[in-house]
Amino acid sequence: MGAADSQSDVRRAVLEVKSGNAEAFGRIVEIFQRRLFALTLVLTRDASAAEEVAQDAFVRAFTHLRAYDERRPFYPWLATISVRLAQNWLKRRARAVAREGHHVGQAAQSADAGNPLAAMIAGERGEEMWRRVAALPPGERAAVMLHYRQGMSTGEVARALGVTGGTVKTLLFRARKKLRMAAAESQPGKESQ
Amino acid sequence: MNGDNVASRLRRLPEPAPPPAFARAVMARVRREAEEHTRGLTSGAMARARQRQPAGWRDFFSWAVALGGIAIVFVSWMGGRLVVGSSADPISWVLGTLAFAPPPDEAAVPGVALGLLLFVAGMFAPLRGRRQM
Numbered sequence A: 001m002g003a004a005d006s007q008s009d010v011r012r013a014v015l016e017v018k019s020g021n022a023e024a025f026g027r028i029v030e031i032f033q034r035r036l037f038a039l040t041l042v043l044t045r046d047a048s049a050a051e052e053v054a055q056d057a058f059v060r061a062f063t064h065l066r067a068y069d070e071r072r073p074f075y076p077w078l079a080t081i082s083v084r085l086a087q088n089w090l091k092r093r094a095r096a097v098a099r100e101g102h103h104v105g106q107a108a109q110s111a112d113a114g115n116p117l118a119a120m121i122a123g124e125r126g127e128e129m130w131r132r133v134a135a136l137p138p139g140e141r142a143a144v145m146l147h148y149r150q151g152m153s154t155g156e157v158a159r160a161l162g163v164t165g166g167t168v169k170t171l172l173f174r175a176r177k178k179l180r181m182a183a184a185e186s187q188p189g190k191e192s193q
Numbered sequence B: 001m002n003g004d005n006v007a008s009r010l011r012r013l014p015e016p017a018p019p020p021a022f023a024r025a026v027m028a029r030v031r032r033e034a035e036e037h038t039r040g041l042t043s044g045a046m047a048r049a050r051q052r053q054p055a056g057w058r059d060f061f062s063w064a065v066a067l068g069g070i071a072i073v074f075v076s077w078m079g080g081r082l083v084v085g086s087s088a089d090p091i092s093w094v095l096g097t098l099a100f101a102p103p104p105d106e107a108a109v110p111g112v113a114l115g116l117l118l119f120v121a122g123m124f125a126p127l128r129g130r131r132q133m
Helices: A003-018 A022-044 A047-063 A074-099 A101-114 A116-120 A124-134 A138-149 A154-161 A165-186 B003-011 B022-051 B055-081 B090-095 B106-132
Strands: none
Touching: A003 A022, A003 A074, A022 A047, A022 A074, A022 A138, A022 B022, A047 A074, A047 B022, A074 A138, A074 A154, A124 A138, A124 A165, A124 B003, A138 A154, A138 A165, A138 B003, A154 A165, A165 B003, B055 B106
16 A cells, blocks of 8 residues: 555544544554554553553544644654654663662663564564664664655654754764764674775 | 665565454443443433423523512502502602602511512523523
């Protein structure tokens, strides 16, 4: 299905939901579940948290659908909701980790080494790249995912992250630099800067 | 790996699939939200219907009570004053034969008090109705 078909499908589903047919929201879930789950997985780096945050994002989108303007693309609006929820989850986890001081090392280890992204991707090349993306700081990770992988403009990314367009460009620049350096370190003979 | 290469590799990254029951779980929650929303709307509408009374009937009742109170005051007052041959008739009163209306007899006082009470109750009845809403 092309992007235009998908957009008109989404618009039709949104109008049906707004006129009282909650079941029509299933179509929206079907279209966006994979993209949204991938985003929350990158943001949280935790498979069960990703599932919970993505579910919450869909439910919140349903309950606040009146606030959505059908003239704008749906996914950036949905992504904004899920970024906020993921940020809240990360803050709660950081507070919990800080409170339970002796678990800090464990949590950090599982976040980096576990890398559910890499575990869920088949194929060596995808796995390695996901691992590098997952190692980025949260802001860069989110910017890279939303702009490069999910095709949102820098303006839409800025709105989703609650920052300016200039900040998004800076995050993307830094992320690209780190990914380049990581690739060069892993394959010193083959990659060039 | 140059910048363009990074960007193009990122664009081609495969995305992990969500758990198989994900969509079902989301829709179960969506249905619950929809049901709760409907229940909330229905109970709100029923509450508003209970509070609503025909405005015409309420206004008529208020006016009837207020005017009834005035009528009782007048009748009690005049009943205390109008005896056979008495000069305290309404015409003289209006024309100024009596500068001030004399107080009514003691027997008429309860009637005057009741009438005043009903008059005040009738005047404030619309406010009471609005507070309940």
